[in-house]
Amino acid sequence: MEFSMKPAQLKIKYLTPGVAVLILLAFNGFVFLALRFLYGLGYVTNLDLQHPWGIWIAIDVASGVALAAGGFTSAALGHIIYKEDYKIILRPALLTAMLGYTFVAFAVFIDLGRYYYIWHPLIYWNGTSPLFEVGMCVMIYATVLYIEFLPVVAERFIGKVNFKGIFSFLNKPVDSLLRTLNRGLRKTMFIFIIAGVVLSTLHQSSLGTLMVIAGEKMHPLWQTPILPLLFLLSAIAVGFPMVIFESLIAARSFKLKPEMEVLSGLGRMVGPLLGIYLAFKIGDMAIRGTYVYLTEVNTQSVMFMIEVIVGVIIPLRMFFSEKVLRSKLWLFVASTLVIIGVLLNRINDFLVAYSPPYAFQSYFPSIGEISVTIGFISVLVLLYRAFVMIFPVISLPDKKLITQAKYAVRGGAK
Amino acid sequence: MATQNRRDFLKTATFLSASALSIPTTHAKASEPEALNENRMGVLVDTTVCIGCRNCEAACKEAHNLPMETSFNINNRDIFKLKRRPDETSLTVVNEYPNPKNKLLPTDVKVQCMHCDHPACVSACIVGAFTKHKNGAVTWDGSKCIGCRYCMVACPFQIPAFEYNKAIQPRIMKCDFCFERQSENKLPACVEICPTEALTFGKRKDLLEIARDRIKRRPERYINYIYGEHEVGGTSWLYLAGQKFSNLDFPVLGTEPAPGVTESIQHGIFAYFIPPIALYALLGGVMWINRRKNSEEEK
Ligand code: SF4
Numbered sequence: 001m002e003f004s005m006k007p008a009q010l011k012i013k014y015l016t017p018g019v020a021v022l023i024l025l026a027f028n029g030f031v032f033l034a035l036r037f038l039y040g041l042g043y044v045t046n047l048d049l050q051h052p053w054g055i056w057i058a059i060d061v062a063s064g065v066a067l068a069a070g071g072f073t074s075a076a077l078g079h080i081i082y083k084e085d086y087k088i089i090l091r092p093a094l095l096t097a098m099l100g101y102t103f104v105a106f107a108v109f110i111d112l113g114r115y116y117y118i119w120h121p122l123i124y125w126n127g128t129s130p131l132f133e134v135g136m137c138v139m140i141y142a143t144v145l146y147i148e149f150l151p152v153v154a155e156r157f158i159g160k161v162n163f164k165g166i167f168s169f170l171n172k173p174v175d176s177l178l179r180t181l182n183r184g185l186r187k188t189m190f191i192f193i194i195a196g197v198v199l200s201t202l203h204q205s206s207l208g209t210l211m212v213i214a215g216e217k218m219h220p221l222w223q224t225p226i227l228p229l230l231f232l233l234s235a236i237a238v239g240f241p242m243v244i245f246e247s248l249i250a251a252r253s254f255k256l257k258p259e260m261e262v263l264s265g266l267g268r269m270v271g272p273l274l275g276i277y278l279a280f281k282i283g284d285m286a287i288r289g290t291y292v293y294l295t296e297v298n299t300q301s302v303m304f305m306i307e308v309i310v311g312v313i314i315p316l317r318m319f320f321s322e323k324v325l326r327s328k329l330w331l332f333v334a335s336t337l338v339i340i341g342v343l344l345n346r347i348n349d350f351l352v353a354y355s356p357p358y359a360f361q362s363y364f365p366s367i368g369e370i371s372v373t374i375g376f377i378s379v380l381v382l383l384y385r386a387f388v389m390i391f392p393v394i395s396l397p398d399k400k401l402i403t404q405a406k407y408a409v410r411g412g413a414k
Numbered sequence: 415m416a417t418q419n420r421r422d423f424l425k426t427a428t429f430l431s432a433s434a435l436s437i438p439t440t441h442a443k444a445s446e447p448e449a450l451n452e453n454r455m456g457v458l459v460d461t462t463v464c465i466g467c468r469n470c471e472a473a474c475k476e477a478h479n480l481p482m483e484t485s486f487n488i489n490n491r492d493i494f495k496l497k498r499r500p501d502e503t504s505l506t507v508v509n510e511y512p513n514p515k516n517k518l519l520p521t522d523v524k525v526q527c528m529h530c531d532h533p534a535c536v537s538a539c540i541v542g543a544f545t546k547h548k549n550g551a552v553t554w555d556g557s558k559c560i561g562c563r564y565c566m567v568a569c570p571f572q573i574p575a576f577e578y579n580k581a582i583q584p585r586i587m588k589c590d591f592c593f594e595r596q597s598e599n600k601l602p603a604c605v606e607i608c609p610t611e612a613l614t615f616g617k618r619k620d621l622l623e624i625a626r627d628r629i630k631r632r633p634e635r636y637i638n639y640i641y642g643e644h645e646v647g648g649t650s651w652l653y654l655a656g657q658k659f660s661n662l663d664f665p666v667l668g669t670e671p672a673p674g675v676t677e678s679i680q681h682g683i684f685a686y687f688i689p690p691i692a693l694y695a696l697l698g699g700v701m702w703i704n705r706r707k708n709s710e711e712e713k
Pocket residue numbers: 527528529530533534535536552568569570571572573574588
């Protein structure tokens with residue numbers, strides 16, 4: 001690398017037309033959310049006695065957790081395997097994971113019939129329940145992510161704490177608090193980083209255990225005792241594509257030059273990881289003989305084929321091609337396919353495969369459910385944008401060059 | 415109107431703060447599955463005797479203070495044109511099916527929670543809100559439930575119902591085997607009212623004897639199968655029928671307890687916390703070695 005990269009706050013304008021659209025979408029979601037709290041789940045969702053879980057669980061929670069896997073895979077790569085070259089992806093991945101998990105927790109909250117009892121698992125334990133384990137791990141992991149982010153906050157504000165007016169007396173104590181925390185964390189951070197990776201492997205896999213108990217209600221194409229392993233492997237495989245996907249989008253919308261060298265390096269690891277996932281998926285299918293279900297043409301078999309071919313096999317082939325790894329566009333396409341693949345897998349696992357025995361009608365999400373999900377994603381993007389402006393998250397080549405570089409790229413794009 | 419809303423809001427707000435503050439002092443331990451009581455009770459449902467009078471539906475509603483809609487009329491046999499399921503206002507329903515042996519004598523099937531011996535709902539519930547009692551009943555504890563509806567995902571008979579239209583304190587509703595009545599030494603309401611003795615209440619092991627005996631004595635009347643004897647590890651409620659159970663909308667299930675696979679996975683991952691701790695140690699080791707290598711290179 002020619003210049004040393006250093007995380008810095010982005011100096012960009014917050015409000016753009018795209019941002020305005022996101023705000024509208026978020027507001028729309030908020031309206032339906034308000035109705036849910038006023039009149040109950042039945043009022044805004046299409047859930048019924050046969051279909052207790054909908055897209056709020058399948059997309060917001062299950063896919064949310066999977067797609068936030070970039071946080072722990074990059075922590076494993078950057079901190080534990082200790083590859084210095086990938087340092088610049090650590091903070092963006094951490095931020096995504098932190099925001100992602102916050103939203104997963106929030107999605108669980110709104111989906112709970114008795115949301116105000118969300119803390120009950122802390123005191124009423126049920127060790128046989130995989131949901132209990134997922135809940136606890138997610139709770140602890142989210143806390144760990146916040147702790148991991150603290151040094152970034154400290155870096156931003158140490159020496160710059162500046163409350164105005166009557167709060168100005170707080171300046172000194174807050175500053176010294178940040179300093180103490182930062183000093184303490186510098187020595188102990190490794191504990192949290194390792195804990196984060198362990199917790200992730202645990203709940204990523206237990207999320208797969210969730211549907212195992214549904215037994216015969218699950219279509220055999222997905223129902224397998226190794227579901228937890230498949231969930232873990234696919235989460236690991238989707239981690240780096242997610243980082244690549246975000247970096248490329250961020251680079252585009254913040255008008256920066258993407259670090260292609262780093263991204264290609266990440267991409268090079270995706271192929272083998274996807275390969276392992278595919279091997280287990282196909283191997284499991286061969287052992288259990290479930291390929292016979294592929295000869296029937298129905299929603300399940302078609303969705304399975306799309307999931308595996310579009311979401312795994314095609315990107316697998318792409319990630320092994322040097323041309324793809326070097327091209328911004330193709331790398332983006334391949335990463336997007338992996339993400340779609342995992343998203344589809346989670347939707348398939350929680351919704352498509354689930355065929356309740358006495359369904360009078362099948363489940364399709366309501367406008368309200370879709371609005372809330374889209375609203376969530378919008379707020380997530382909005383917060384991400386705000387965070388990279390407030391905190392030094394995204395690495396820029398040399399601090400003094402920031403403003404110049406911005407104009408240089410802008411000019412070049414014309 | 416405005417005052418009404420305001421009052422509702424206040425009620426909700428008081429409720430929310432009250433429930434947030436009322437952190438129970440008793441710390442519940444992980445609910446260890448109690449060994450199944452040998453004398454647990456059950457009910458034998460003889461579908462060849464049931465006449466579809468639906469008195470049990472009414473009695474059950476009454477015993478549980480559930481709303482009886484004005485349209486609720488047990489003499490209305492048109493209702494059998496549709497297949498119904500137990501829901502949040504009816505913990506049990508009776509459905510009718512054609513009888514291939516005798517067109518004039520349709521088969522009526524009462525449906526409710528099966529009170530499994532190894533209940534998926536008990537194993538799955540995130541806060542352990544379900545309990546399998548000594549007397550066989552599986553009941554739900556509203557003070558723990560958080561409304562996640564995982565029990566509905568888990569139940570192989572798709573029994574637990576949820577009050578989707580309540581914004582506050584929605585309940586999981588299912589047959590509780592008249593747990594309260596039983597503790598007062600009363601029969602379950604449905605059993606008590608049944609005019610034809612299609613429902614027999616007794617110890618599960620005795621019921622199995624009775625069922626076998628009936629099959630033996632009237633082989634032309636019954637198929638040789640007791641539904642619930644082995645399904646998902648056995649259920650407290652047992653069924654006899656004159657035709658194949660799959661024709662009567664009973665799910666075809668294996669004999670393994672529904673939570674079996676999940677629990678062995680969970681125990682595998684968490685066996686004395688060794689796997690997570692081992693992983694932690696391994697990662698710590700890798701991290702230490704790599705950091706040292708790195709700083710040595712820098713020297
Ligand atoms: S039938 Fe369903 S609700 Fe009833 S005990 Fe069995 S698993 Fe639980």
